[in-house]
Amino acid sequence: QLQLQESGPGLVKPSETLSLTCTVSGDSISGSSYYWAWIRQSSGKGLEWIGSIYDSGTTHYNPSLNGRVSISVDTSKNQFSLKMRSVTATDTAVYFCARNEFFGNRRFDPWGQGTLVTVSS
Amino acid sequence: EIVLTQSPGTLSLSPGESATLSCRASQSVKSRYLAWYQQKPGQAPRLLIYGASSRGPGIPDRFSGSGSGTDFTLTISRLEPEDFAVYYCQQFDDIFTFGPGTRVDLK
Numbered sequence: 520q521l522q523l524q525e526s527g528p529g530l531v532k533p534s535e536t537l538s539l540t541c542t543v544s545g546d547s548i549s550g551s552s553y554y555w556a557w558i559r560q561s562s563g564k565g566l567e568w569i570g571s572i573y574d575s576g577t578t579h580y581n582p583s584l585n586g587r588v589s590i591s592v593d594t595s596k597n598q599f600s601l602k603m604r605s606v607t608a609t610d611t612a613v614y615f616c617a618r619n620e621f622f623g624n625r626r627f628d629p630w631g632q633g634t635l636v637t638v639s640s
Numbered sequence: 641e642i643v644l645t646q647s648p649g650t651l652s653l654s655p656g657e658s659a660t661l662s663c664r665a666s667q668s669v670k671s672r673y674l675a676w677y678q679q680k681p682g683q684a685p686r687l688l689i690y691g692a693s694s695r696g697p698g699i700p701d702r703f704s705g706s707g708s709g710t711d712f713t714l715t716i717s718r719l720e721p722e723d724f725a726v727y728y729c730q731q732f733d734d735i736f737t738f739g740p741g742t743r744v745d746l747k
Contacts, residue, residue: 625732
């Protein structure tokens with residue numbers, strides 16, 4: 520059964536870089552024909568897609584994040600990661616990782632349980 | 641960017657009743673790019689419907705999706721106690737966006 524698990528610091532200072540990792544178990548990122556995504560949820564903005572990555576390293580990002588985001592993949596560890604630079608309080612949210620169908624239909628399934636990241640000094 | 645609007649904001653119903661949730665898009669959405677999710681407190685969203693009308697893995701047949709263009713509907717027939725939750729629609733058009741959600745709560 521495919522499972523995803525987010526990990527990383529729960530508290531980040533303003534102007535610093537938020538770093539999260541998603542560990543995938545039950546399937547291999549490599550050769551899966553899926554993208555792998557980061558999505559966040561805050562009370563202010565609801566659910567917001569951050570970006571997605573393929574095992575080749577091809578990425579798609581939400582332009583609303585103004586180039587602050589980079590997503591990378593490590594197929595040897597079956598993980599993918601998120602870095603978000605110059606964070607502010609508005610980046611406080613629960614961050615989810617998810618498998619992302621990007622060929623044919625467009626959907627996220629399954630999702631990790633999510634991790635709360637608070638931006639505060 | 642396509643904006644999704646969901647209505648009503650809250651639906652108060654009793655177990656056994658049916659729920660009809662609406663998702664309206666600011667521009668036409670390809671049906672295969674429209675999905676619905678259920679989220680319960682403290683949990684991640686769970687895929688219910690993809691391609692506007694196909695049920696996700698393990699989703700009971702009391703959940704059904706329909707619609708095309710700018711108007712899509714999620715119907716839950718015979719509400720079960722575990723169906724009281726928040727429901728989101730999602731679309732893709734260069735970027736993925738989600739609606740603000742409809743809360744189905746116990747009357």
